[in-house]
Amino acid sequence: MARRPTTIKPGGDWAAYRSDLxxxxxxxxxxxxxxxxxxxxxxxxxxxxxxxxxxAARLVDLTFxxxxxxxxAAQPQITTYARPDIVDRNGRVLATxxxxxxxxxxxxxxxxxxxxxxxxxSVLPDINLARFAPxxxxxxxxxxxxxxxxSQKQAVLRLGNPHLQFTDVAVRVYPSGATTSHITGFxxxxxxxxxxxxxxxNDLTDWSLPIRTTIDLRVQTIMHDVLMGGLSEFQAKRGAAxxxxxxxxxxxxxxxxxxxxxNDPNREGTGAHFNNAxxxxxxxxxxxxxFTVAMGLEFGLIxxxxxxxxxxxxxxxxxxxxxxxxxxxxxxxxxxxxxxSNIGSAKIAKLATADQISEFWTRLGLYDDxxxxxxxxxxxxxxxxxxxxxxxxxxxxxxISTSPMHxxxxxxxxxxxxxxxxxxxxxxxxxxxxxxxxxETSGTLRAMLRQxxxxxxxxxxxxxxxxxxxxxxxxxxxxxxxxxxxxxxASFVAAFPQDRPRYAVMVMxxxxxxTPRTNGFNYAxxxxxxxxxxxxxxxxxxxxxxxxTPELAALSVQAEAMPQIQLGGDDASQ
Amino acid sequence: xxxxLNILSVLCLIGFLAVLYHVRYSVAAEAEALSQIETxxxxxxxxxxxxxxxxxxxxxxxxxxxxxxxHLELEHASGxxxxxxxxxxxxxxVKLLRLGTAELR
Numbered sequence: 001m002a003r004r005p006t007t008i009k010p011g012g013d014w015a016a017y018r019s020d021l022x023x024x025x026x027x028x029x030x031x032x033x034x035x036x037x038x039x040x041x042x043x044x045x046x047x048x049x050x051x052x053x054x055x056a057a058r059l060v061d062l063t064f065x066x067x068x069x070x071x072x073a074a075q076p077q078i079t080t081y082a083r084p085d086i087v088d089r090n091g092r093v094l095a096t097x098x099x100x101x102x103x104x105x106x107x108x109x110x111x112x113x114x115x116x117x118x119x120x121x122s123v124l125p126d127i128n129l130a131r132f133a134p135x136x137x138x139x140x141x142x143x144x145x146x147x148x149x150x151s152q153k154q155a156v157l158r159l160g161n162p163h164l165q166f167t168d169v170a171v172r173v174y175p176s177g178a179t180t181s182h183i184t185g186f187x188x189x190x191x192x193x194x195x196x197x198x199x200x201x202n203d204l205t206d207w208s209l210p211i212r213t214t215i216d217l218r219v220q221t222i223m224h225d226v227l228m229g230g231l232s233e234f235q236a237k238r239g240a241a242x243x244x245x246x247x248x249x250x251x252x253x254x255x256x257x258x259x260x261x262x263n264d265p266n267r268e269g270t271g272a273h274f275n276n277a278x279x280x281x282x283x284x285x286x287x288x289x290x291f292t293v294a295m296g297l298e299f300g301l302i303x304x305x306x307x308x309x310x311x312x313x314x315x316x317x318x319x320x321x322x323x324x325x326x327x328x329x330x331x332x333x334x335x336x337x338x339x340x341s342n343i344g345s346a347k348i349a350k351l352a353t354a355d356q357i358s359e360f361w362t363r364l365g366l367y368d369d370x371x372x373x374x375x376x377x378x379x380x381x382x383x384x385x386x387x388x389x390x391x392x393x394x395x396x397x398x399x400i401s402t403s404p405m406h407x408x409x410x411x412x413x414x415x416x417x418x419x420x421x422x423x424x425x426x427x428x429x430x431x432x433x434x435x436x437x438x439x440e441t442s443g444t445l446r447a448m449l450r451q452x453x454x455x456x457x458x459x460x461x462x463x464x465x466x467x468x469x470x471x472x473x474x475x476x477x478x479x480x481x482x483x484x485x486x487x488x489x490a491s492f493v494a495a496f497p498q499d500r501p502r503y504a505v506m507v508m509x510x511x512x513x514x515t516p517r518t519n520g521f522n523y524a525x526x527x528x529x530x531x532x533x534x535x536x537x538x539x540x541x542x543x544x545x546x547x548x549t550p551e552l553a554a555l556s557v558q559a560e561a562m563p564q565i566q567l568g569g570d571d572a573s574q
Numbered sequence: 575x576x577x578x579l580n581i582l583s584v585l586c587l588i589g590f591l592a593v594l595y596h597v598r599y600s601v602a603a604e605a606e607a608l609s610q611i612e613t614x615x616x617x618x619x620x621x622x623x624x625x626x627x628x629x630x631x632x633x634x635x636x637x638x639x640x641x642x643x644x645h646l647e648l649e650h651a652s653g654x655x656x657x658x659x660x661x662x663x664x665x666x667x668v669k670l671l672r673l674g675t676a677e678l679r
Contacts, residue, residue, distance in 0.1 A: 093630040099620045149628075150621055175630030221635035464653035465660075538650050547657045549664070 083172065085210040086184055086197055088217040089252075089427065095174050095184045095198070095262075100147040101166040103156060105132075108139035109163045116161060120144065123155040147171060172198075174262040176217060179224045182275045183215055183254060183425070185375065186262035195265075195273055197425070200373040213425050214250035219243060222538045223253040227507065230531040231257045234512035234522075236490075240277035240404045241535065243505045246412040246495060248431035249421030252503065252543070254278070254405075275376035281401045282489050282508065285475025286524075287411070288397030289345045290493070293333050294414050294445050295360040298437040301351040302333055304444065304565055310343040316389050321346050321396075324474070324523075325457070334448040334565040337471060338456035342396045349395030354386040357394070363436040364410035365420055366402060373425055378403050397475055398483075404508045408493060410436075412504040415449065415469060415495045418442040447565045450498045461492055461529035463537045465547020469501065470494030470532065472524035477511070487511045490524035492532045499556040502545055507532045 086095035103120075107113045113136035121129045127145050135142045147169065148156070156164055172187045174180065185196020193199040197211060204211075227241040243253045260272035274280065296302035307330035313322040325339050336344030349357070361367060366380045380402040383390035393399040405423055413420035418441060419433035437445075449469035452458045457472040473491040476483035491508040495501035507528045518526035540547070548556065631637070642648060 093626060096623060096627050096630070098624045098627050100624075150624055173627050173631075175627055176634050176636065179634070179636050218635050221639065224636070225639060465657040466653060537653050540653075541651065541656060546660055547653045549657060549661055 082170070082207070083187070083191060083193075083198075083201055084204075084207045086201075087210045087212050088215045088220070089213065089250075090216065091212075092217045093175055094180050094213070094215070094217070095172060098171055098173055099168050100149060100171050101153045102143060102169055103145040103148055103153075104165045104167065105136065105142045105144050106163040106165065107136040107142050110136070110161075113137060116159075116164070119159055119161075120156065120164075123159065124148075124152060176221070177261045177263060178259040179221050179255075180215065180217070181259045181262050181265075181272075182256045182277065182376070183213065183220070183374075184262055186260075186265040195376065196262075196275075196374055199375040212427060214245075214252060214427055215254070215425070216252050216542070218542050219253040219539045220255065222542075223255045223535055224259070226531055226534045226538070227255045227257050228259070230507070230509065230512075230527065234509060234515060234518075234527045236509040236512040236527075238274075238276050238280070239507070239509045240275075240280065241505070241507045241531070242277050242404055242408050243503055243535070243539065244408060244412060244423055246416035246501050246504050247421070248428040249409065249412075249423045250428055251405075251423050251425055253539070254425075256280075273376075275374065276404070276508070276510070278370075278372055278374055278403055278405045279376035279378050281378050281381060281403055282491075282510070283398055283401045283475050283478060284404075284407055284489060284491050284508070285397040285473040286340045286342075287407065287471050287473035287491055287493050288395065288400070289337055289340065290411055290414055290445065290449070290471050291360065291364060292345045292348050292395040293337055293448065294437050294441055295352060295356065296333065296348045297441045297444060298360070299352065299356055301356075302348055304333060307332055308336060308341075308344040308347040310341050312343075314343050314346050314392070316392055319389055319392070321392060332565075334451055337448050338451050340452075340457050340472065345395040346392040349391045350388070352391070354391065357386060357391060360436075363420065363434070364413060365422060366400075366406055366410060368406075368422065370405060370409070370423055372405070372423060380406055397473060404491070404506050407491075408504055408506040411471075411493045411506070412495065412501075413437075415442060415446050415501050415504065444565060446495075446498060446501070449495075451565065453494075457523070457525045458492065458494075458529050460525055461494055461533050463496070463533050463540070463547075465549070466496045466536055466540055466545070467498035467548065467553050468494050468496045468533065468536060469498050470529070472529055474523040474525075488522060488524075490522065490528045492524050492528035494529075494532050494536065496536055496540065497545065497548060497553070499553065503540075503543060505532050505535055507535065 082097045083095075085093055085097075088094055105113075105116070110116055114133060117129050117133060117136060121127075124145060129144060132142055132144055145152075148166075153166060156166075170191065172191060174184055174186070181196075183196055185193060185198040187193050187198050193202045197213070201207075201211065223241045223243060227239055230236070231239050239257045241253070241255045242251065244251045254277050256274070256276040258268065258272045260268040265273065293302075297304075309330050310323060310326070311328045311330075313320050315321075321342050323339070323341050323343055325341075327335070327339050327341065331339065331341055331344045333344075333348065335341070336348065361382075366382075369379055370377065380400065383394060383399045386394075390399055409420065409423045413433075413436045417439050418435055418437040420436045421428075421431055421433045446469055449471055450467065452472070453462045453468050453470050458468075458470045461470045461472075462468050471493055473489070473493070475489045475491075476485050477487040477489055478484075479487070489508065489510055490512050491506065493504070493506045495504040509524075509528055509531075512522050512527040514520045514522040514526075
């Protein structure tokens with residue numbers, strides 16, 4: 001580069017160089033200044049290069065290293081304010097949200113409202129539009145239809161009338177309707193849950209995932225079908241049916257009657273919202289004898305071959321305890337269950353102390369709140385004090401009232417090998433249980449409960465090939481000043497198959513009536529038991545439980561080392 | 575040297591401006607397309623949701639039960655029927671086992 005002499009501009013701090021300057025000639029002076037300037041420019045270049053280099057490096061970093069965080073931050077946050085779907089254990093929709101349209105007509109701007117109405121009527125044949133004719137004539141905005149589906153909306157749009165308008169409306173729908181009413185619950189017009197799981201969802205913080213329940217819609221449908229059929233067949237006021245997995249407490253089906261359609265929850269009146277399975281509290285009666293016998297065996301108070309004299313009714317003060325199916329002879333514990341002897345179970349209970357009884361009830365979860373995610377729940381009501389009279393009555397299920405859900409969970413613990421699993425409506429990955437009775441006691445009870453079905457009060461509860469075990473309960477309903485012998489709570493608690501139960505079922509009917517088909521009886525053996533059998537027969541194949549041939553059943557009972565139970569003389573087959 | 579650098583950097587600047595311009599507008603266009611697609615997805619989702627609900631309603635076991643009662647002359651499979659099927663299966667298994675052992679011989 002050519003060097004041309006330039007004049008030095010004043011402005012720098014030349015004081016230090018003044019003596020040098022005096023000695024330097026113009027050319028030297030110039031070269032000195034140029035060198036200084038070059039240094040500064042280089043420094044500036046370095047600085048800029050450094051800064052932009054950092055920017056560039058950061059850009060490259062962001063572009064290619066694809067920080068997950070940076071990507072996530074760059075994504076628009078899609079927050080959903082819609083309630084989550086409720087699905088069954090197989091992913092079938094029990095509750096979901098859809099957006100439907102309301103149809104509004106600006107009739108004032110229409111030239112011929114009647115013609116528009118008739119056009120609409122042709123595309124919306126299901127809706128009675130003629131009733132809007134006077135309103136359309138008056139003019140103004142008329143709401144012609146609400147909750148139109150997209151296909152209906154499309155049909156209206158095809159008419160091409162600009163004076164027909166739509167507004168969106170979010171709707172919560174329950175495709176299975178009344179079948180799952182007491183599981184899902186329902187929402188109000190503001191989409192606020194008022195019952196069932198919908199109420200639970202209100203307070204849920206994470207709405208991004210569907211709520212998966214343990215319900216199997218196929219099983220639920222069958223139980224609903226059978227229970228509703230039973231309610232009308234036996235003219236019962238109300239009822240409940242539950243089936244649960246005995247190995248983890250998962251509730252596979254839960255039905256309460258009367259039911260309601262959650263899509264239109266108030267049509268049947270609010271009485272139908274009551275959940276008899278989890279909210280209803282009943283004195284369930286003789287089914288409690290399962291617990292009495294199990295307690296006696298577990299605490300070593302009784303043994304298989306002990307007998308209890310039932311020839312005389314048992315008196316305690318003014319209370320008299322007598323049997324419904326009197327045998328009037330000494331009965332073994334197995335026979336106490338088979339003939340559902342009140343006297344026998346009272347005598348077993350009298351061997352226990354009050355502490356033992358309440359300890360056993362604690363193990364059975366009767367004091368628990370079960371923790372179900374439903375608004376509709378209850379707690380067991382115990383006798384005010386556990387005196388001798390209460391010990392006697394509670395041994396056959398009087399003076400203690402609990403929900404069918406409480407009862408079934410406890411009964412499942414007795415037959416599943418002796419472990420209590422709290423009932424759950426959500427899938428249980430890690431079942432947590434506590435021991436109620438020993439596996440041996442559990443096995444003995446299974447053998448006894450099989451006899452109840454084979455030759456006792458539960459005959460109508462058997463299903464060929466499934467070797468159902470179970471116990472009936474026909475409890476007189478408490479009325480003012482005592483108990484009614486006309487009005488009863490009939491229940492049947494069962495499990496299948498006998499050798500290694502997988503599912504426990506309970507059916508309860510409130511005030512079933514005698515019918516010609518039941519030979520004039522209203523006892524549980526004639527209504528709740530056959531309903532349970534109908535349920536088991538239809539749901540077992542769905543649940544993957546296949547029937548067993550008699551030879552196979554005998555083999556597997558042997559393999560499970562079912563204990564021998566003592567039965568009385570020849571008249572045991574009565 | 576400086577001059578060449580200057581010219582180069584000016585050229586670079588113009589080049590980068592052109593690229594930036596292009597990128598900016600293509601991003602805007604992509605964003606537009608994206609939002610259109612998102613709107614479409616949303617409406618498709620709404621539609622799918624309705625169809626899913628409709629499907630659930632149509633395939634609801636209770637409805638199918640009622641329909642089969644009305645149109646089909648079928649009854650619920652009884653335990654005895656299943657038992658017969660199980661026994662038949664057992665017989666077949668035994669036959670197969672025998673066949674297997676016969677071949678081994």
